Amino acid sequence: xxxxxxxxxxxxxxxxxxxxxxxxxxxxxxxxxxxxxxxxxxxxxxxxxxxxxxxxxxxxxxxxxxxxxxxxxxxxxxxxxxxxxxxxxxxxxxxxxxxxxxxxxxxxxxxxxxxxxxxxxxxxxxxxxxxxxxxxxxxxxxxxxxxxxxxxxxxxxxxxxxxxxxxxxxxxxxxxxxxxxxxxxxxxxxxxxxxxxxxxxxxxxxxxxxxxxxxxxxxxxxxxxxxxxxxxxxxxxxxxxxxxxxxxxxxxxxxxxxxxxxxxxxxxxxxxxxxxxxxxxxxxxxxxxxxxxxxxxxxxxxxxxxxxxxxxxxxxxxxxxxxxxxxxxxxxxxxxxxxxxxxxxxxxxxxxxxxxxxxxxxxxxxxxxxxxxxxxxxxxxxxxxxxxxxxxxxxxxxxxxxxxxxxxxxxxxxxxxxxxxxxxxxxxxxxxxxxxxxxxxxxxxxxxxxxxxxxxxxxxxxxxxxxxxxxxxxxxxxxxxxxxxxxxxxxxxxxxxxxxxxxxxxxxxxxxxxxxxxxxx
Amino acid sequence: xxxxxxxxxxxxxxxxxxxxxxxxxxxxxxxxxxxxxxxxxxxxxxxxxxxxxxxxxxxxxxxxxxxxxxxxxxxxxxxxxxxxxxxxxxxxxxxxxxxxxxxxxxxxxxxxxxxxxxxxxxxxxxxxxxxxxxxxxxxxxxxxxxxxxxxxxxxxxxxxxxxxxxxxxxxxxxxxxxxxxxxxxxxxxxxxxxxxxxxxxxxxxxxxxxxxxxxxxxxxxxxxxxxxxxxxxxxxxxxx
Numbered sequence: 001x002x003x004x005x006x007x008x009x010x011x012x013x014x015x016x017x018x019x020x021x022x023x024x025x026x027x028x029x030x031x032x033x034x035x036x037x038x039x040x041x042x043x044x045x046x047x048x049x050x051x052x053x054x055x056x057x058x059x060x061x062x063x064x065x066x067x068x069x070x071x072x073x074x075x076x077x078x079x080x081x082x083x084x085x086x087x088x089x090x091x092x093x094x095x096x097x098x099x100x101x102x103x104x105x106x107x108x109x110x111x112x113x114x115x116x117x118x119x120x121x122x123x124x125x126x127x128x129x130x131x132x133x134x135x136x137x138x139x140x141x142x143x144x145x146x147x148x149x150x151x152x153x154x155x156x157x158x159x160x161x162x163x164x165x166x167x168x169x170x171x172x173x174x175x176x177x178x179x180x181x182x183x184x185x186x187x188x189x190x191x192x193x194x195x196x197x198x199x200x201x202x203x204x205x206x207x208x209x210x211x212x213x214x215x216x217x218x219x220x221x222x223x224x225x226x227x228x229x230x231x232x233x234x235x236x237x238x239x240x241x242x243x244x245x246x247x248x249x250x251x252x253x254x255x256x257x258x259x260x261x262x263x264x265x266x267x268x269x270x271x272x273x274x275x276x277x278x279x280x281x282x283x284x285x286x287x288x289x290x291x292x293x294x295x296x297x298x299x300x301x302x303x304x305x306x307x308x309x310x311x312x313x314x315x316x317x318x319x320x321x322x323x324x325x326x327x328x329x330x331x332x333x334x335x336x337x338x339x340x341x342x343x344x345x346x347x348x349x350x351x352x353x354x355x356x357x358x359x360x361x362x363x364x365x366x367x368x369x370x371x372x373x374x375x376x377x378x379x380x381x382x383x384x385x386x387x388x389x390x391x392x393x394x395x396x397x398x399x400x401x402x403x404x405x406x407x408x409x410x411x412x413x414x415x416x417x418x419x420x421x422x423x424x425x426x427x428x429x430x431x432x433x434x435x436x437x438x439x440x441x442x443x444x445x446x447x448x449x450x451x452x453x454x455x456x457x458x459x460x461x462x463x464x465x466x467x468x469x470x471x472x473x474x475x476x477x478x479x480x481x482x483x484x485x486x487x488x489x490x491x492x493x494x495x496x497x498x499x500x501x502x503x504x505x506x507x508x509x510x511x512x513x514x515x516x517x518x519x520x521x
Numbered sequence: 522x523x524x525x526x527x528x529x530x531x532x533x534x535x536x537x538x539x540x541x542x543x544x545x546x547x548x549x550x551x552x553x554x555x556x557x558x559x560x561x562x563x564x565x566x567x568x569x570x571x572x573x574x575x576x577x578x579x580x581x582x583x584x585x586x587x588x589x590x591x592x593x594x595x596x597x598x599x600x601x602x603x604x605x606x607x608x609x610x611x612x613x614x615x616x617x618x619x620x621x622x623x624x625x626x627x628x629x630x631x632x633x634x635x636x637x638x639x640x641x642x643x644x645x646x647x648x649x650x651x652x653x654x655x656x657x658x659x660x661x662x663x664x665x666x667x668x669x670x671x672x673x674x675x676x677x678x679x680x681x682x683x684x685x686x687x688x689x690x691x692x693x694x695x696x697x698x699x700x701x702x703x704x705x706x707x708x709x710x711x712x713x714x715x716x717x718x719x720x721x722x723x724x725x726x727x728x729x730x731x732x733x734x735x736x737x738x739x740x741x742x743x744x745x746x747x748x749x750x751x752x753x754x755x756x757x758x759x760x761x
Contacts, residue, residue, distance in 0.1 A: 305630035
């Protein structure tokens with residue numbers, strides 16, 4: 001293990017060393033670290049202001065949902081080729097070195113454990129909610145943190161064993177995937193039948209997820225019972241389930257030791273895919289989400305020439321992945337937007353708007369415009385800079401408009417809103433999308449040479465926030481000050497739309513010669 | 522505009538400088554390439570060859586000036602006449618091979634491109650792969666598609682950045698023939714490479730780069746008259 005430990009140590013040392021040469025990035029990482037630590041410390045020390053109305057059943061249901069979702073995502077990603085614990089440098093240098101494949105597997109696992117930190121980071125943001133809503137035991141938070149870290153690590157270990165035994169065969173991989181999906185469908189059917197019975201989403205979720213049936217699922221059941229001690233106190237069942245967990249770890253370690261370790265071939269493809277993904281991220285791009293999708297066979301006629309070819313090509317791509325602009329992202333954003341009604345008490349169309357606009361930001365990062373900048377064609381096509389900006393962003397705007405109309409038609413039906421509110425909400429959603437798209441012009445122009453891509457994304461978020469917040473503030477202030485005026489809700493929405501459009505237009509105008517300035521990322 | 526040697530100057534690079542943070546990648550280089558001339562940018566890894574090509578293609582910001590057929594390289598008129606084959610082929614994952622050519626044809630307003638597209642695909646053994654998606658192709662095949670895209674528009678200047686990497690022997694042979702065909706049509710070709718053998722029998726002008734500078738610029742007949750081989754000269758000027 002010595003050479004592998006050396007790699008891990010040197011990676012850490014060199015990362016720190018590299019950061020010291022980039023003060024801005026160092027400050028950012030220190031701030032994130034400080035935020036992370038203070039969130040955890042604060043989560044322990046924050047005063048409990050609530051009257052702790054949440055029942056143990058609700059806590060149980062939340063825990064079950066988190067455990068099931070983590071298990072599903074962990075196994076699902078384990079099956080997919082995009083999952084690997086290794087980098088190409090490992091494949092080229094470590095796989096070929098005279099080191100036991102079992103040790104290499106453990107090295108990959110250790111390397112991957114840092115993602116547990118990210119998981120805990122996000123969990124820590126939910127702690128205030130938990131503290132507000134549930135009567136946690138004094139040691140409750142400690143139990144939550146420790147058990148979730150162990151659970152996350154257990155799933156990683158389980159996926160490695162799956163790799164070693166089952167996932168090397170495409171047939172077995174297919175069956176595991178089918179079984180997993182069948183389990184997910186069964187789970188949904190169970191929930192829907194409970195929903196039909198109780199006719200209340202929250203009640204159905206708490207009753208269904210609180211069911212003892214889930215205790216029968218190994219790991220999920222054990223961790224669930226152990227986590228319940230955070231509100232119900234430590235009893236015999238806690239220790240019993242902890243012992244199951246430790247026994248399972250012992251069993252998994254033994255199995256790993258005995259595992260068929262001829263896994264390099266299978267891991268290689270996954271590693272190549274991961275490397276490609278990381279390269280894309282380094283260039284500031286995420287996955288499009290369609291890497292492994294089957295594409296429809298369609299043809300596209302082009303009208304005009306020059307930059308308009310970019311628009312028609314993007315339309316062709318949209319048609320291949322969906323019904324013109326309606327695709328799985330549309331479905332996702334509609335579900336998330338509608339679900340926001342249940343996340344926030346007293347939700348309205350505005351709640352759906354702001355929540356979906358928040359989600360939209362992450363889709364905008366993967367939009368056609370940002371993908372376009374990663375290829376050389378847009379830079380070399382003989383057309384003016386402005387026409388390139390315009391044509392390369394039209395499809396993103398049209399897609400946002402279609403998604404917005406679908407989302408708010410459904411939301412309007414749910415909230416029994418009038419058609420004008422639906423149209424205005426959809427228009428506001430579209431114009432926020434436009435700001436995200438054209439905000440990237442600003443980011444390209446001013447942050448083009450930023451050292452770190454992560455830093456660039458962080459600064460881009462800040463930049464876009466600075467752009468959109470005045471519009472929201474103006475709209476909110478006007479609706480508060482003039483709340484007695486009839487139709488003020490329409491006017492405030494209209495003001496938001498006009499602000500977004502004006503700002504988008506201004507950004508385009510100021511950056512109309514962007515292709516004379518920016519560099520291919 | 523006439524050059525001292527073959528004819529009309531198609532590419533003029535004047536005092537080109539490119540700096541990445543603290544690294545000076547290209548240090549005020551100047552050169553010209555005329556019509557019917559094949560210029561090769563040779564140099565060890567990190568010499569600044571690819572950066573130079575990317576600056577000429579207008580993908581990077583730089584100091585200095587680059588003119589293609591008398592037009593600034595970032596102008597529409599210049600873009601209409603040059604083709605670019607990048608070092609790393611970058612295809613659209615969701616487009617088939619043929620759809621890439623259709624896209625380029627419309628982007629460059631090329632009329633009646635179908636026959637030309639078919640010929641190019643045939644030359645690079647891509648006819649039976651024309652319905653394959655970009656993401657389904659090997660790196661070599663992607664490189665072939667990149668080359669087809671760059672040549673579809675009948676360019677007057679073509680920039681090749683390490684074009685032989687990943688190509689099979691037949692494609693390399695075809696590409697060399699294409700270099701000569703383009704040259705015979707009056708096209709200017711700039712090839713960045715570190716593989717001297719791959720361009721040995723096609724080049725007219727050599728520009729040897731080292732640490733961001735052009736350390737030697739010679740015409741073929743000058744090298745031939747010196748009695749030294751290109752390889753010998755390359756090692757002599759880059760290893761000191």
